[in-house]
Amino acid sequence: MLGYLLAMTIGFSLGLLGGGGSILTVPILVYVMDMDPKVSIALSLAIVGMTSLVGVFGHYRKNNIHFKVALTFAPFAMIGTFLGAKISQFMSGSIQLILFACIMLLASVLMIRGRKDTEEDLEKQKSLPLATLAVQAIIVGIVTGLVGVGGGFLIVPALVLLSGLSMKKAVGTSLFIISLNSFSGFLGYLGLVEIPWPFLFKFSAFSAIGIFIGIALSQYVSQPTLKKIFGIFLIFMGLFILYKNQMAI
Numbered sequence: 001m002l003g004y005l006l007a008m009t010i011g012f013s014l015g016l017l018g019g020g021g022s023i024l025t026v027p028i029l030v031y032v033m034d035m036d037p038k039v040s041i042a043l044s045l046a047i048v049g050m051t052s053l054v055g056v057f058g059h060y061r062k063n064n065i066h067f068k069v070a071l072t073f074a075p076f077a078m079i080g081t082f083l084g085a086k087i088s089q090f091m092s093g094s095i096q097l098i099l100f101a102c103i104m105l106l107a108s109v110l111m112i113r114g115r116k117d118t119e120e121d122l123e124k125q126k127s128l129p130l131a132t133l134a135v136q137a138i139i140v141g142i143v144t145g146l147v148g149v150g151g152g153f154l155i156v157p158a159l160v161l162l163s164g165l166s167m168k169k170a171v172g173t174s175l176f177i178i179s180l181n182s183f184s185g186f187l188g189y190l191g192l193v194e195i196p197w198p199f200l201f202k203f204s205a206f207s208a209i210g211i212f213i214g215i216a217l218s219q220y221v222s223q224p225t226l227k228k229i230f231g232i233f234l235i236f237m238g239l240f241i242l243y244k245n246q247m248a249i
Contacts, residue, residue, distance in 0.1 A: 003033045007203050008210035011051045014152075014175065015058070015214020017227060021207070022048040022149040022178070023104055027237055030097070031244075037093030041100075041148030042189035043200055045085075048149075049182030051207040052175045058215040064172030069163045072130070073155070074177045076137035077144070078184035084145020085188025091146070094245045100147040101245070104238035107149075111231030133163070145185040152178055 006028045014021035025047055029040035059065055088096060136158050143149065152174050159170040189195075 003028060004203065004206045006032060007047075007206035008213070010047065011054075011207040011210025011212070012214040013210075013230070014048070014051055015055055015211035015216075016218050016221065017171075017214075017230065021051060021211075022152065022182075023107055023234060023237075026097075026100055026148050027241065036193075037097050038088070038189075039193045039195075041088070041096060042085075042186060042193050042195065043203070044148035045081075045144070045182040045186040045189065046195075046200055047204050047207055049179050049186060050204045051211050052179040052182065054208045055175045055211045055215060056172070056179060058212070059172030059175060062172070064169050065176050066163070066165055066169050066173045067176075069159060069165060070173045070176045073133060073137045073159070073163075074180045076134040077141040077155075077177060077181045080138035080141020080143075081145040081181050081185035082141075082188040083138075084142040085185045085192070086145075087142070088146050088189075089192055094247075096147055097241055097245050100149070101238040101241035103143060103147055103149060104234050104241070108231040108234035108238065111227040111234065133158075141181060141184070144181055145188055148185070155181075 006024070010021040010024050010028070012021075013024060022044060025044040026037075026040050029035045029043055030037055033040075035043070056065065091099075140155055140158065155174045155177055156170045159165045159173055163170075165173060
């Protein structure tokens with residue numbers, strides 16, 4: 001029951017911060033639900049994909065999704081995610097968790113530092129060539145496929161810097177890309193691990209409840225403060241995962 005309650009925090013984080021939920025999913029599945037790391041990474045992609053898709057509708061109503069940018073970025077990211085999922089079969093579950101912990105520590109630094117861009121600054125930025133955007137998307141995708149994170153903490157900065165989107169639109173657009181990206185990675189894992197389908201849908205349902213709560217509260221809560229607190233939490237969680245898998249180093 002604790003695991004299902006924690007599932008709501010995954011959606012809550014996605015709805016409130018536009019990311020971070022995928023960082024929580026794998027540790028919850030591995031250390032609370034006692035699931036195999038590889039299965040957890042595959043399930044994480046499906047859970048985050050379905051939860052993000054639910055969140056997309058909330059942001060769509062607020063006109064926070066730039067579909068042209070999303071449909072430019074997403075195909076390259078999906079290719080990278082599918083490749084990352086296939087590459088993962090050559091890595092042990094422990095190595096994947098260690099890589100995941102390193103990504104988690106990187107995410108914590110980005111969240112604690114935050115961004116200081118203003119709308120005026122963003123309007124002055126110019127979009128970079130398609131090739132640059134494609135390379136960035138493929139890299140994000142490969143990381144997503146390897147460690148089971150949606151990549152929101154990488155996608156949002158990429159959309160801001162490469163496409164000149166405001167943070168608000170970048171968050172909504174990121175959720176749309178995350179949903180497509182995660183489903184692509186999950187397809188890559190089909191046939192590589194055994195999927196417990198009833199558990200997957202039940203866990204995702206609890207996570208979807210959380211994202212509705214997060215979106216509803218997002219307008220009343222200071223996101224910079226929350227991101228710093230969440231970033232500190234990720235540091236401790238990342239170090240814990242490294243400690244648990246130190247024998248694989």
